[in-house]
Amino acid sequence: MDRYRNKATILSLISMGLGQIYNRQFIKGFVYLLIEAYAIIYFSSNLGRSLWGIVTLGDTPRMRVNGKWIDGDHSIFILIQSLITILLLIIFVIIYIMNVRDARKTAEKRENGIQPNSFKQSIRYVLDYKFAQAFLTLPAIGILFFTVMPIIFMVMLAFTNYSAPNHIPPAKLIDWVGFDTFRDLISLKTWSHTFYGVLTWTIIWAVLSTVTTYFGGLLVALLINQKGIKFKGLWRTILIIPYAIPQLISLLVMRNMFNGQFGPVNQYLGYFGFGQLPWLTDPFWAKVTVIVVNMWVGIPVSMILIMGVLTTIPRDMYEAAEVDGASNYQKFRIVTLPMILFTTAPTLIAQFAGNINNFNAIFLLTSGNPVVGDYQYAGATDLLVTWLYKLTLDQNKYNMASAVGIIIFLIIASFSIYNYRRTKSFKEEDMIQ
Amino acid sequence: MKMKKMLMLCATVTLAFSITACGSNEVKNNATPEASNTTTETAAPEEVIADGALQPEEGATLTVWESKEERTFTDEMAKQFEEKYGIPVKVEEVQATDQVTKLTQDGPSGLAADIVMFPHDNLGRAAEAGLLLTNEALAKETIANNTPASIQGVTFNGELYGYPRAAETYALFYNKELVKEAPKSFDDVIEFSKTFTDKSKNRYGIMWEPGNLYFNYPFIATGGGYIFGDNGTNKEDIGINSAGALVGLQTYVKLKAALPIKSADITSDIKRSLFNAGDVAMDITGPWELAGYKEALGDKLGIAPIPTIDGKPAISLSGIKAWYVNSFTQYPNAAQLFAEFASTKEAQLLLNEKVGSIPTNNEALASDQIKSDPFVSGFAQQVINSQPMPTIPEMGNIWSPVNAAFPEIWDNGKDPKEAMDKAVQQIKDLNGGATK
Numbered sequence: 017m018d019r020y021r022n023k024a025t026i027l028s029l030i031s032m033g034l035g036q037i038y039n040r041q042f043i044k045g046f047v048y049l050l051i052e053a054y055a056i057i058y059f060s061s062n063l064g065r066s067l068w069g070i071v072t073l074g075d076t077p078r079m080r081v082n083g084k085w086i087d088g089d090h091s092i093f094i095l096i097q098s099l100i101t102i103l104l105l106i107i108f109v110i111i112y113i114m115n116v117r118d119a120r121k122t123a124e125k126r127e128n129g130i131q132p133n134s135f136k137q138s139i140r141y142v143l144d145y146k147f148a149q150a151f152l153t154l155p156a157i158g159i160l161f162f163t164v165m166p167i168i169f170m171v172m173l174a175f176t177n178y179s180a181p182n183h184i185p186p187a188k189l190i191d192w193v194g195f196d197t198f199r200d201l202i203s204l205k206t207w208s209h210t211f212y213g214v215l216t217w218t219i220i221w222a223v224l225s226t227v228t229t230y231f232g233g234l235l236v237a238l239l240i241n242q243k244g245i246k247f248k249g250l251w252r253t254i255l256i257i258p259y260a261i262p263q264l265i266s267l268l269v270m271r272n273m274f275n276g277q278f279g280p281v282n283q284y285l286g287y288f289g290f291g292q293l294p295w296l297t298d299p300f301w302a303k304v305t306v307i308v309v310n311m312w313v314g315i316p317v318s319m320i321l322i323m324g325v326l327t328t329i330p331r332d333m334y335e336a337a338e339v340d341g342a343s344n345y346q347k348f349r350i351v352t353l354p355m356i357l358f359t360t361a362p363t364l365i366a367q368f369a370g371n372i373n374n375f376n377a378i379f380l381l382t383s384g385n386p387v388v389g390d391y392q393y394a395g396a397t398d399l400l401v402t403w404l405y406k407l408t409l410d411q412n413k414y415n416m417a418s419a420v421g422i423i424i425f426l427i428i429a430s431f432s433i434y435n436y437r438r439t440k441s442f443k444e445e446d447m448i449q
Numbered sequence: 450m451k452m453k454k455m456l457m458l459c460a461t462v463t464l465a466f467s468i469t470a471c472g473s474n475e476v477k478n479n480a481t482p483e484a485s486n487t488t489t490e491t492a493a494p495e496e497v498i499a500d501g502a503l504q505p506e507e508g509a510t511l512t513v514w515e516s517k518e519e520r521t522f523t524d525e526m527a528k529q530f531e532e533k534y535g536i537p538v539k540v541e542e543v544q545a546t547d548q549v550t551k552l553t554q555d556g557p558s559g560l561a562a563d564i565v566m567f568p569h570d571n572l573g574r575a576a577e578a579g580l581l582l583t584n585e586a587l588a589k590e591t592i593a594n595n596t597p598a599s600i601q602g603v604t605f606n607g608e609l610y611g612y613p614r615a616a617e618t619y620a621l622f623y624n625k626e627l628v629k630e631a632p633k634s635f636d637d638v639i640e641f642s643k644t645f646t647d648k649s650k651n652r653y654g655i656m657w658e659p660g661n662l663y664f665n666y667p668f669i670a671t672g673g674g675y676i677f678g679d680n681g682t683n684k685e686d687i688g689i690n691s692a693g694a695l696v697g698l699q700t701y702v703k704l705k706a707a708l709p710i711k712s713a714d715i716t717s718d719i720k721r722s723l724f725n726a727g728d729v730a731m732d733i734t735g736p737w738e739l740a741g742y743k744e745a746l747g748d749k750l751g752i753a754p755i756p757t758i759d760g761k762p763a764i765s766l767s768g769i770k771a772w773y774v775n776s777f778t779q780y781p782n783a784a785q786l787f788a789e790f791a792s793t794k795e796a797q798l799l800l801n802e803k804v805g806s807i808p809t810n811n812e813a814l815a816s817d818q819i820k821s822d823p824f825v826s827g828f829a830q831q832v833i834n835s836q837p838m839p840t841i842p843e844m845g846n847i848w849s850p851v852n853a854a855f856p857e858i859w860d861n862g863k864d865p866k867e868a869m870d871k872a873v874q875q876i877k878d879l880n881g882g883a884t885k
Contacts, residue, residue: 078579085579085776090557180574181842186557187579206878277714278651286649297711297860386713386860387660387853390871392879411849412550 024123028116035119039126043135048115055108059101066101069094073176078186091190092178099169103160173418174198180412197419207416210392210403215423217303218399221378222371225310230364232311233318234356238348240319241326252323259316267380270309271296297386299396306397310377318367325359326352365435369428373401400424503586509536509780511787512562514543514551518737522803526791533790536783545770549575556580556777563778564788568768569602569611570838575773576605577842582774582781584609587789594794599809602769602837611771612792615806618767619664619735620831621753622742627730631753635700638731638756642707645730653708656720657733659859660712662851664733665701667755667763670836672697676847681839684880689851690869698865700758702858712856739805739824752827754834767835769809801825807832846879 020039028035033048074089122132133141142150174197177183178190201207240251258266273279274295282292295305329352337347357364378384384398384406393411394403400420407417515523520542527538541562543551549571555561567575575581584591588609592600595613603611623631627645632638642654657664669675673693678686688694708715721738723729725745732738733755742750755763772788774781790796797808798818807828808814819825838844854872857863 080579085582093557181577181845184553184574184578187577204878206875275714275716275719277648277710278719294711297713387856390875391853392875393849409550411845412553 020123020127021120024119025116028119032112032115035116036122039119039122039132041122041132041135041138044138051111059105059108062101063105066098070098070102073191074189077189088186089189090185091176092185095172095176096169099165099172100161103165107157107160170418171422173414174422176415178414179416184412193415197415201416201419201423206392209390210394211420213388213391214394214398214400214403217397218372221303221306221374221399222368224307225314225371225374225377226364226368228307228311229314230318230360230367232315233320234322236315236319237322237326238352241323252319255319256316258312263313263376263380266313267309267376271381274305274309296382299386299388302382302386302397306378306381309381310374313377314367321360321363322356325356328359329355362436365432368435369432372399372428372431373424374399375401375405378402379405503782503786505534505536505783505786506780509783511536511538511564511780511783513538513540513564513566513787514548514562515540515566516545517542519800519804519806522796522800523791525799525803526787526796530787530790534783534786536787538787546571549580552580552775553578556775559777559779561775561777563775563780563784564791565773565775566614566770567773568617568770568838569840570768570844572603572605572610572773572840573842574845576608576610580776581610582776582778582785584612584774584785584788586785587612590789591792594811595809596811596814598767598832598835598837599769599771602767602840603771603773605840611769611773612788613769613771613809614792614797615770615800616767616809616832617735617770617807618765618828618832618835619733619755620765620828621731621733621755622724622738623731623751623753624724624727624729624746625749625751627727628751631751632731632756634757634760635704639703639707641730646707646709648709650728651723652728653710653723653730655704655707655731655733656715656723656729658712658715658717658720659701659704659708660715660852660856662848662855663766665855666766667758668697668701669694670697670764670766671758671761675836677839677841677843681837681844682841684841684843687873687876690866690873694869695866697758698858698869702865705859712859736805736807736825736828743824750824752824754827754831762834765831765835767832767837769837770806843876843880846876850875850879 024035024038026035027038028048031049032052033045033050036042036045036048039045069089073091074094076088078088078090079086126132175192175194176190177193177196182188183190201211236255239245240248240255245251273281276282276292276294276297279295281295285292294301296302333351334347337351342350378397378399379402382395382397384395384402386397387395391398393406393413398406401424404417404420404424407413407420513523513527520540523540527540530536530538543562543565545567548565548567552561552565552575572581584603591609591612596616599613599616600609603609603613621631628641632641638655645652645654659665662669666676669689672695674691674695674697675681675688677683678688717734720729720732720734721741724732724742755765757763772792774784774788778784792810794808794810794813794816797806797810797813798816800806801808801813801819801822805822805825807825808819813819814829819829850872851869854868857868858865
């Protein structure tokens with residue numbers, strides 16, 4: 017009785033829905049047929065142009081003929097349009113495969129003497145058993161077109177020459193250049209020098225800012241939690257204030273406070289007879305300043321987190337430690353610290369990854385300055401992400417920005433995955449060996 | 450497994466429909482000529498009537514981009530234009546220096562304003578990218594009515610694009626209470642500062658933004674340096690490190706005695722408050738500060754040309770602010786009419802009244818309103834000794850490297866030749882290999 021199966025399969029291969037109609041599922045078959053018809057109409061008018069577009073990115077720019085502007089190909093629009101069409105094609109292929117499988121399965125059931133579901137039953141079946149999948153389809157499609165598609169598009173830009181001043185549509189076309197952008201970034205001296213400099217500082221910044229805020233928060237939390245400290249609520253409130261003020265305000269105020277000549281910080285230093293420091297104008301001190309100010313902003317977060325963890329440590333562990341005659345320091349090292357680290361390791365990694373891209377702290381406080389003479393569009397405190405911002409918004413070097421963006425992603429992803437897999441909470445081992 | 454895909458399918462199809470419907474149509478309008486009937490030909494219209502009067506399109510509505518500072522003027526213009534032609538004009542705030550970037554993004558997708566306004570150093574970028582309509586229908590009037598320098602500024606590759614509305618340069622603002630008369634040369638400035646500058650009290654003889662090429666141009670150009678050779682058209686010939694420039698930069702280095710501060714510590718806000726408070730005696734800045742300074746200092750405010758450098762009158766950079774018509778506009782005629790209407794003699798005088806700008810219109814320059822205004826006439830003297838910024842697109846590659854080189858000289862005492870050589874090398878890389 018194989019013939020149902022094969023016939024249904026072949027029929028639905030020939031055209032969507034035929035197999036279902038053969039299986040006496042007329043409405044479903046008809047719906048499939050409609051999809052097929054629409055797809056044929058849509059792809060016949062679009063697919064060729066899309067494939068041509070994604071390969072060539074257009075061949076006639078917008079030109080002026082006798083004083084009239086004649087619209088040509090806008091490479092960027094063509095790229096996006098082609099991308100949408102190709103994604104739809106993939107979706108269509110998936111539906112096609114589903115339709116063949118569905119026809120085959122139903123035919124198998126028929127061979128076994130089971131009546132195929134009527135349309136009503138199909139709907140009910142989906143609502144009862146496949147509700148989640150059906151319901152998630154909408155957001156999935158949304159994510160595909162509003163998140164995944166733009167990301168693919170931006171990644172593609174790194175492989176084009178889309179940059180000012182010579183390759184900005186509509187008067188100019190853009191072209192695929194393969195890995196040239198990456199090659200320039202890594203080997204061309206003007207770019208590579210900046211790239212390695214900014215990359216090095218980004219890593220240093222990420223490590224230092226994470227470590228300082230985390231251990232600063234740890235210290236403050238432990239201090240507040242000591243026995244005999246009065247007004248715990250008050251201290252907590254005071255320490256949480258920097259976190260509560262929007263960074264947009266506090267960091268811009270900080271920028272003025274640290275002004276080397278007119279800022280209060282240096283005025284007070286002078287008043288007490290200390291020397292004045294070039295807080296924001298010297299490359300080294302500017303780096304110190306952003307780290308210090310970031311501590312002020314970031315410590316409250318770690319403090320709250322760690323205070324929460326401290327309350328979860330069972331008291332009897334400390335009691336046992338006391339019975340064994342442990343000193344305060346030993347209690348901290350053997351009981352408190354491992355517990356805290358175990359619980360907060362994933363957060364720590366998240367903070368680290370976040371700090372690699374800590375746009376606010378840098379951009380609002382120093383804008384990446386002080387300028388460095390031999391950097392391309394970057395300053396001494398620029399992170400990769402603020403440099404990317406400058407490349408895109410100030411210089412329109414989209415391809416370079418895209419390449420930098422891809423590299424940032426690779427760095428963060430690899431760091432995070434590697435570190436996360438090594439944490440004890442991931443391995444779910446015993447907490448304390 | 451069996452029927453599970455039904456709902457998914459429905460959902461997929463409807464969504465796909467909607468996405469492709471809006472997605473592709475929008476794109477098609479711009480990408481395929483046959484798909485649209487509005488944006489295919491935005492051209493300087495043929496139906497120009499004999500006396501040069503353009504006819505605005507039926508049902509036209511216009512959008513204009515204008516900077517925050519000068520918005521009051523454009524709001525007024527929009528109102529008058531609507532009264533005269535019955536065409537509603539919407540004003541949107543976009544900073545002058547951001548307009549070309551925004552036009553590049555939004556122009557092709559039809560979201561940009563019909564009329565934009567930017568300093569002319571951005572003209573090359575915009576014109577090369579095909580974002581602007583040339584000023585043809587009204588070119589005769591524009592050329593006849595405005596100063597030659599302003600026409601040169603809004604012309605690119607021999608084609609007139611803009612409708613000039615104001616010239617902009619910077620001059621020496623001084624506080625008459627502190628400086629009896631304006632210093633003739635920078636040597637006088639240094640002499641005066643010896644008696645006035647006191648870092649511990651935050652009093653300085655002179656202040657400007659020493660990290661910014663725009664204001665430092667006199668030190669480069671007065672001795673014979675330049676940005677691009679052949680009147681700013683030759684991108685191969687960069688003159689910021691030429692012998693003439695290095696002579697002027699000696700004066701720049703000497704001025705550190707008068708202003709012993711790191712360049713990054715000087716922001717326009719700080720400079721403004723110190724000058725208003727009488728802690729800074731002289732400030733080199735542009736007309737945009739005029740209204741505030743007049744209010745703060747009243748009669749004590751004086752404006753003079755920039756002091757001489759090595760005995761030669763200082764050459765400043767000038768910018769021509771002009772209207773331009775977006776080449777993607779649906780109403781090219783109405784847009785051109787507005788650009789013309791908002792740059793006439795009356796318009797320029799109104800702009801002067803609102804923000805103290807310097808007109809480019811010959812009759813406006815000769816009018817009593819300008820002649821009797823001591824402040825504007827002070828600027829007008831400096832305008833005579835100014836060079837318009839280059840308009841070639843490579844101008845965009847100049848600012849960053851040079852604005853990084855000046856702080857190196859000013860803050861870190863680097864040798865000017867070394868710093869400028871490096872900047873030139875960077876600019877050449879940007880013009881050539883690095884931007885490919």
